[in-house]
Amino acid sequence: MYQKFDVVIVGSGGAGLMAAMQLPNASVAVLTKVYPTRSHTGAAQGGVAAALGNQEEDHWKWHMYDTVKGGDYLVDQPAAEILAREAIDAVYELEHRGLPFNRTADGRIDQRRFGGHTRNFGEGPVRRSCYAADRTGHMILQTMYQSAIKNQVRFFNEFLVLDLLFNDGVACGVVALEIRTGEIHTFHAKTILFATGGYGRAWRVTSNAFACMGDGMSIAYRRGIPLQDMEMYQFHPTGIYKVGVLLSEAARGEGGKLLNDKGEYFMERYMPTLKDLAPRDIVSRCIVQEVNEGRGINGKDYVYLDVRHLGAKVIHEKLPDITDFARNYLGVEPITEPVPIQPTAHYAMGGIPTDVDARVVIDDQWTPQPGFYAAGEVACVSVHGANRLGTNSLVDLIVFGRRAGKHMAKFIAENDHAPLPTGYEEHSRELVDRLYSSTGNESATRIRSDLQNMMIDKVFVERTEKGLRESLEGIDELQDAYSKVQLQDKGKQFNTELVEAVELGFLLDCAEATIHGALARTESRGAHFRLDYPNRDDANWLKHTLAYKGTGAHDVRLEYKDVILIDDPIFKPKERKY
Amino acid sequence: MYKGPSGMWSWLFHRVSGLGILLFLFVHIVDIAMIGFGPRVYNESVLLFDSVIVRLLSLALVAAVLFHSFNGIRIVLIDFWKKGVRYQQAMFIAALVLTVVVFLPFAYVILIPKLGGVALWFVQPFANLVHP
Amino acid sequence: MRVQMRIKRYNPERGNKPYWEEFRVDVEPIDRLLDALNQIKWQQDGTLTYRRSCAHGVCGSDAMRINGRNRLACKVLMRDVGERVTIEPMLGYPVIKDLVVDMDQFFEKYKSVKPYLINYDNEPGTERLQSPAEREIYDEGTKCILCGACTGSCPSIWGNPNWVGPASIVNAHRFIFDSRDQGAAERMAILGKRDGVWRCRTIFNCTDACPRGIPVTDLIEQVKRAIVYGDPKDAV
Amino acid sequence: MLSRLYGGSRPSGGGSFETFSWYYFRISGILLLFLVIIHLLIMHWTNDVSCTTYDFIAARYANPFWRLYDWLLLTISLTHGMNGLRVVIDDYVHAALTRSILLWLSVFVLIAFFMLGTITLITFQVPAHLNLSCV
Numbered sequence A: 001m002y003q004k005f006d007v008v009i010v011g012s013g014g015a016g017l018m019a020a021m022q023l024p025n026a027s028v029a030v031l032t033k034v035y036p037t038r039s040h041t042g043a044a045q046g047g048v049a050a051a052l053g054n055q056e057e058d059h060w061k062w063h064m065y066d067t068v069k070g071g072d073y074l075v076d077q078p079a080a081e082i083l084a085r086e087a088i089d090a091v092y093e094l095e096h097r098g099l100p101f102n103r104t105a106d107g108r109i110d111q112r113r114f115g116g117h118t119r120n121f122g123e124g125p126v127r128r129s130c131y132a133a134d135r136t137g138h139m140i141l142q143t144m145y146q147s148a149i150k151n152q153v154r155f156f157n158e159f160l161v162l163d164l165l166f167n168d169g170v171a172c173g174v175v176a177l178e179i180r181t182g183e184i185h186t187f188h189a190k191t192i193l194f195a196t197g198g199y200g201r202a203w204r205v206t207s208n209a210f211a212c213m214g215d216g217m218s219i220a221y222r223r224g225i226p227l228q229d230m231e232m233y234q235f236h237p238t239g240i241y242k243v244g245v246l247l248s249e250a251a252r253g254e255g256g257k258l259l260n261d262k263g264e265y266f267m268e269r270y271m272p273t274l275k276d277l278a279p280r281d282i283v284s285r286c287i288v289q290e291v292n293e294g295r296g297i298n299g300k301d302y303v304y305l306d307v308r309h310l311g312a313k314v315i316h317e318k319l320p321d322i323t324d325f326a327r328n329y330l331g332v333e334p335i336t337e338p339v340p341i342q343p344t345a346h347y348a349m350g351g352i353p354t355d356v357d358a359r360v361v362i363d364d365q366w367t368p369q370p371g372f373y374a375a376g377e378v379a380c381v382s383v384h385g386a387n388r389l390g391t392n393s394l395v396d397l398i399v400f401g402r403r404a405g406k407h408m409a410k411f412i413a414e415n416d417h418a419p420l421p422t423g424y425e426e427h428s429r430e431l432v433d434r435l436y437s438s439t440g441n442e443s444a445t446r447i448r449s450d451l452q453n454m455m456i457d458k459v460f461v462e463r464t465e466k467g468l469r470e471s472l473e474g475i476d477e478l479q480d481a482y483s484k485v486q487l488q489d490k491g492k493q494f495n496t497e498l499v500e501a502v503e504l505g506f507l508l509d510c511a512e513a514t515i516h517g518a519l520a521r522t523e524s525r526g527a528h529f530r531l532d533y534p535n536r537d538d539a540n541w542l543k544h545t546l547a548y549k550g551t552g553a554h555d556v557r558l559e560y561k562d563v564i565l566i567d568d569p570i571f572k573p574k575e576r577k578y
Numbered sequence B: 001m002y003k004g005p006s007g008m009w010s011w012l013f014h015r016v017s018g019l020g021i022l023l024f025l026f027v028h029i030v031d032i033a034m035i036g037f038g039p040r041v042y043n044e045s046v047l048l049f050d051s052v053i054v055r056l057l058s059l060a061l062v063a064a065v066l067f068h069s070f071n072g073i074r075i076v077l078i079d080f081w082k083k084g085v086r087y088q089q090a091m092f093i094a095a096l097v098l099t100v101v102v103f104l105p106f107a108y109v110i111l112i113p114k115l116g117g118v119a120l121w122f123v124q125p126f127a128n129l130v131h132p
Numbered sequence C: 001m002r003v004q005m006r007i008k009r010y011n012p013e014r015g016n017k018p019y020w021e022e023f024r025v026d027v028e029p030i031d032r033l034l035d036a037l038n039q040i041k042w043q044q045d046g047t048l049t050y051r052r053s054c055a056h057g058v059c060g061s062d063a064m065r066i067n068g069r070n071r072l073a074c075k076v077l078m079r080d081v082g083e084r085v086t087i088e089p090m091l092g093y094p095v096i097k098d099l100v101v102d103m104d105q106f107f108e109k110y111k112s113v114k115p116y117l118i119n120y121d122n123e124p125g126t127e128r129l130q131s132p133a134e135r136e137i138y139d140e141g142t143k144c145i146l147c148g149a150c151t152g153s154c155p156s157i158w159g160n161p162n163w164v165g166p167a168s169i170v171n172a173h174r175f176i177f178d179s180r181d182q183g184a185a186e187r188m189a190i191l192g193k194r195d196g197v198w199r200c201r202t203i204f205n206c207t208d209a210c211p212r213g214i215p216v217t218d219l220i221e222q223v224k225r226a227i228v229y230g231d232p233k234d235a236v
Numbered sequence D: 001m002l003s004r005l006y007g008g009s010r011p012s013g014g015g016s017f018e019t020f021s022w023y024y025f026r027i028s029g030i031l032l033l034f035l036v037i038i039h040l041l042i043m044h045w046t047n048d049v050s051c052t053t054y055d056f057i058a059a060r061y062a063n064p065f066w067r068l069y070d071w072l073l074l075t076i077s078l079t080h081g082m083n084g085l086r087v088v089i090d091d092y093v094h095a096a097l098t099r100s101i102l103l104w105l106s107v108f109v110l111i112a113f114f115m116l117g118t119i120t121l122i123t124f125q126v127p128a129h130l131n132l133s134c135v
């Protein structure tokens, strides 16, 4: 089926919906592979940072500083400035749309502390995170969906986008599979926004939803668009052992501590000042080091998060989610027992490169790809650099989602529909038909679990040349195997086996770009820690990786792009100490 | 049916009892209307109420009315008493207990004149129907 | 532990009658029911169809009828369901395939109660003020993840699919009782109609079913009182 | 500033028939509670059913209070019960035509029984001689 819109937004998480809100007078279609309120944004717990200064003095510049430093200086600083400045308005916009923030006694939006957010350029913690109980992401998603209903946005729910169409370098549409009927649809548009989220499912232990399969990144990548800084992947230190479900940083914010097999609160040894509240990359690395040195619990690959000393009252009142999750998924009672945790794959700092208006840029010259936009976790602006601060992702969604929407409004006023290229559905039909008709007898389950195990063994918190090389071979083998995947379910209607198989293909691409980028980057920075190159190397590596899909079967071409710094001594790269 | 401790049984009983009472009400209006036809017609029609089987039915009616009334109060309390929702389960049990407690003496009073008949009815179900 | 899973299957493309199928899985007691379903799908029968996304009870994808009660498959642990478990799609929705039900009408009903902030005043430069106490009044309703478990558990909806259902009322409540909102009267007028709140006969299945622990019936009763009294203020 | 609580723009909701119907259930229910239980006590407790003969009824209706009492019982229980029936029909019958046929039918039944009961109560003439067996 063919349909025509001004704007097609792929993804109904925070980024996609925030953009949709800015386009009240355009014809907008939002395509999503799950119902809008099932998007992964709903899982975010902690909060959204903005220097409102409702609780104590705060300044957007301080926020910008924390963002740049937290990202280990791989941050494009003008983008970080926009993030910190516009966060304030974006949060007010959400409030006006009805978001039920917690309130201060005088009726203002309440704010609390969060890891890495400081006052006066690193002097001490500041209350910057605006929150709605322990479900800020859920409230953002609900509020935006409600707003979208009010504005009568057209949703296409349970549509899996398969391909992005270009005509002469101008984006002009997407092709999608309607999951319910198995039909292929083409959406012709003047502009397209990708807001498809991350790819945490590439790791066995992850906080990410099943839907986080890197779809948008891979679709763009297959169409010749680079993926930026894919080696920068954040592992959150406190995921529930084996399950990966996140225990929010709030647990450590309230005073929870990490414990090893010897009964030692080991963070005190590594980071004497910030201890357990050091940034996520650092804490994750310390956990892995403990495990590697044989101090994991019972010699296994996990440690404890201990909140027992906080007492039942604090645990019940301030950490209800944690209690709930620990009881539910481990059968552990946090009031009397420590909770088994391990680092869990959490957030992609990298993604489709964009400028500050969310326009996709395809090379080191910042050449925009007309009509194509990306925002949210799928995009790399880059405001998170090598490590994202807690609560900064939601800021990213609302600030750059908003800018994307505003810029698209301008774009559609100035441009007409580019015609669709010939045979525009061919590629997608082939993709699907190949899976239907394959008799290769390869199992998607096998490939997926091999990939997830490999990524957690070799492309995790600590990386080495040897491991990365092995994973390079591994990914090539898996890519080959993937072309032989065979389905049991040959039906058309609601074929989730087909959907999973298509997504697996996307996931492999993202893993591929990640591994190539990581192998090439011979330094340690933020979340990318190389045992064989343990230091940051600004002379050679203060630059973004751009990974392009090559022409051969397993080719990946790497290019690099400078990090944009501003001329201000405060923001000059220096050693990151906490 | 939905499993688990909810208010579903109370709703089902309430609905069935309400409709049951309504059915009886129709019958009752008709039989009272018989008084308009004079004593003979009425007395004969009302004789029916004396039979054992109908006595058992009117027992059911009493039970239905009692449960429906007490549960009706429970519903009103749930609706208008702000804490009512919290105690719905307890109030359901209370309604059941009250129903039984009030029902027993009623049953005794209604059945006692015919206890012999009741015993007989179990042996010879139709004997009393024809002539009580 | 070894568990027998009895699953109600339905595939519109292969014959048109639902049927029961049994699977055996080996699971850990603290595995989620969703893990067991995945195990079947990935290792035994790729055609088994159900929705899932977040896997930890916050997205609302996988509401289904588990041993006769509506639950999220990712929030139920295997040790709590016993060695035989019966899984069906939720009642009250058309079934698309296996455990997947058609939620379109559910969302249409949700939309019908105007589940968004209505405020006709000009937007202030900063936030609209709201005291913590005012915020607290509508807190419960904000937890809703639109999983549909409540609506699918309600006998009123089994009988009358047009009924607006508990989930919509919970979300209407969330705005009716929000001090920043000015659309209470519009919503109350909608909910006062034939398929509005009055179809709720306080059956409480919804409260049992809600995976977020929302006191659904309580909120519905507050809305009823708001309509009867004509003012939300008197209802809580 | 926080006094903008539930600002002026909240006219009263409700007022529709369904709202009234719901309210009526509760009010009539409470009234019925008393009327029915007293009725049951008189009919089944203080008297055995075998005593409720023509003469017994006639003796009661000699007093206009009992006529009024029974008329209230009739009216309220009939309207309450028929309202319930209407709700049940609404719940289970969805075909528009069948539904409206049934609803009209129940209106007719309601009126018919109401008339029958009312006429009985009004027109009944107490005979001169009563033969009370039980009292």
Ligand SMILES: Cc1cc2nc3c(=O)[nH]c(=O)nc-3n(C[C@H](O)[C@H](O)[C@H](O)COP(=O)(O)OP(=O)(O)OC[C@H]3O[C@@H](n4cnc5c(N)ncnc54)[C@H](O)[C@@H]3O)c2cc1C
Pocket (backbone or CB within 6 Å): A010, A011, A012, A013, A014, A015, A016, A031, A032, A033, A034, A036, A039, A040, A041, A042, A043, A044, A045, A046, A047, A048, A137, A159, A160, A161, A162, A195, A196, A197, A198, A207, A208, A209, A211, A212, A215, A216, A246, A346, A347, A375, A376, A377, A378, A390, A391, A392, A393, A394, A395, A397
């Ligand atoms: C447990 C957890 C807690 C977090 N807590 C915080 C926090 O406290 N603060 C913070 O700032 N950040 C937090 N984050 C990170 C943040 O939630 C995410 O990065 C962010 O929500 C991503 O939003 P998004 O809009 O980019 O994408 P998503 O919300 O992931 O949405 C992606 C959308 O794209 C759609 N989609 C994807 N592929 C396709 C396709 N092929 N076709 C059609 N549609 C498609 C999906 O249906 C979905 O609607 C947390 C993350 C996790 C996992």
Ligand code: HEM
Pocket (backbone or CB within 6 Å): B011, B014, B015, B017, B018, B019, B021, B022, B025, B065, B068, B069, B070, B072, B073, B075, B076, C200, C201, C202, D025, D026, D028, D029, D030, D032, D033, D034, D036, D077, D078, D080, D081, D082, D083, D084, D085, D087, D088
């Ligand atoms: C004796 C005191 C009575 C009380 C306190 C009472 C109370 C109620 C209440 C509160 C309801 C509403 C239920 C709801 O909305 O869920 C109701 C419903 C109903 N009542 Fe009564 N009632 C009484 C007597 C009667 C009588 C005498 C009849 C029969 C004529 C009757 C028939 C019905 C019916 C048919 C319903 C509808 C049931 C439903 O919708 O599920 N009730 N009653």
Ligand code: SF4
Pocket (backbone or CB within 6 Å): C060, C143, C144, C145, C146, C147, C148, C149, C150, C151, C166, C167, C170, C209, C210, C211, C212, C213, C214, C216
């Ligand atoms: S109220 Fe509860 S059960 Fe109902 S949709 Fe919302 S979360 Fe689900």
Ligand code: F3S
Pocket (backbone or CB within 6 Å): C153, C154, C155, C156, C165, C166, C199, C200, C201, C202, C203, C204, C205, C206, C207, C216, C217, C220
């Ligand atoms: S189950 Fe249904 S009847 Fe009301 S209390 Fe819940 S909505």
Ligand code: FES
Pocket (backbone or CB within 6 Å): C051, C052, C053, C054, C055, C056, C057, C058, C059, C060, C061, C062, C063, C072, C073, C074, C075
């Ligand atoms: S998968 Fe999200 S609620 Fe179960």
